[in-house]
Amino acid sequence: MADFPRRVHIHEEGPREGFQIEQGPIATADKVRFIEALAGTGVAEVQCVSFVDPKRVPQMADAEEVARAIQRREGVRYTGLWLNLRGMQRARKTPLDIGGQVGLSASESFSVRNNGKDTEGLLAAHRQTLDYLVENDIPLVSGIVTTAFGCNLEGAIPVERVVQQAERLLAVVGEYGMKLPVLRLADTVGWANPQAIAAVVGAVRERWPEQRIGLHLHDTRGTAMANALMGLQMGVDTFDSACGGLGGCPFAGHAGAAGNICTEDLAFLCEEMGIATGIDLEALVECARLAESIVGHPLPGKLMRGGTLARFRH
């Protein structure tokens, strides 16, 4: 337990990854209201929208409108997702805090399906992006290895493959004299178990002891909180999550995919163990209820129903 971080950094992805998978249209005003409520909870970063092809992801067709309507709050980063240089250029025209990102999938099949490019294709695209970052003096904010714990198309993913993809990401940014402020390992389709978390995080840490590692977890099979605990035990201090447990990946190739790890449940777990999140849990529970009312169906988060323990403590 000595390895628990003292503080964790939570990147709230509900408005983007969460809303993205919802079938029904969500009003721009509701998206903005939710983002503003989240930004008021103390969460450090909110991923607001994705700048992707509206034909593939109709829910994100109003990305620019959402980005421009947000009443910004000081101290909060408002992020967005994009998959290629064109998406980034779109994103940069909005008031969002758009930094450089690079990513590879540990599964070639998933890479082609999700990004339309294999590893070589993505690395070529990343060089274009990195050129653009240098030309425009834009900081690199993160790198991600997706399907790092398994893939519905390719099955189990060897640990060495994740290390190899991390190495390629670090090498390509290294060509530009850059480092990855955080290397995120994503359990994109909910395959991870705590032993796999320990193995993959351990292998990456052993190879690059100074590299900050983040986890992007899904609760597809109920293991997300156990996986997060193992991450914390391994010293991971950066997590992507979604308020209310919103989310899922529309291209993951299986129906009924449960959402991202639930932000308020994760923050509760941390706070109960004395790990600071900077988050007002009661305010975040209110956000989860707001999310439920916006999407119009129950969300899987537990804390929003069980309530925090504050009212019972003497």
Added chain:
Amino acid sequence: MADFPRRVHIHEEGPREGFQIEQGPIATADKVRFIEALAGTGVAEVQCVSFVDPKRVPQMADAEEVARAIQRREGVRYTGLWLNLRGMQRARKTPLDIGGQVGLSASESFSVRNNGKDTEGLLAAHRQTLDYLVENDIPLVSGIVTTAFGCNLEGAIPVERVVQQAERLLAVVGEYGMKLPVLRLADTVGWANPQAIAAVVGAVRERWPEQRIGLHLHDTRGTAMANALMGLQMGVDTFDSACGGLGGCPFAGHAGAAGNICTEDLAFLCEEMGIATGIDLEALVECARLAESIVGHPLPGKLMRGGTLARFRH
């Protein structure tokens, strides 16, 4: 990770603790069907009913009928819950496998509310039960300390208090020359976090190194799977759980209490880490779907929606 048990023993409590909290009446035949399906999954023990006052728990008014209707399967223990000697005598008249149980709450207020007796009153009742066990040559099967991680009425529970109550249980059974085959620590109202699991299990283990310890976990605030992982890391090899995540405690004093830790999600977590459960996960997922159709509302279990990984593995 070296401390993980090689095999865990799961006591399925869905038919009792799960159905008990359901508002609508559940047909006796549905209860029997669910119990028989569970017994076909490889789970070692199924808690079928409770022998309690039908005025307090109307759902269990047909306990005898259920117990007698079950088509028994060899190798499975069919257990029941009872709170006093009279309940045990009722239970003993059925074909269920009724052994002796003793329990105390770590919270006096919860004890009085849930059992109508404080610690002294329960110990006096346990002596009556233990006399009866000796007279009738009935084995003692378990002891339990409830609200071992916190209580909605009394708030935080000091670790020393749990050790004290465990000591009283072990002392009273010791008076009869008996031991507890398993000492179960219950997070009755969903207060536990992994650090508390480590502290309480660690304190009990330190005091009685040879005592087998079980965990009874609730997922009220989303921490159950992380708590189970910590239990496994501490070498705990016995868990109570409920298929589909059924459950909750009707006397716990808060609405919206989430259920017990979900059996199939827990079994999946174990199996993915190479810890044997003896359970056929696909069959158990079918049971969870059956439970959902019986109670007529969605249950919180995740694996029943995400599916196991078997079909994706090459």
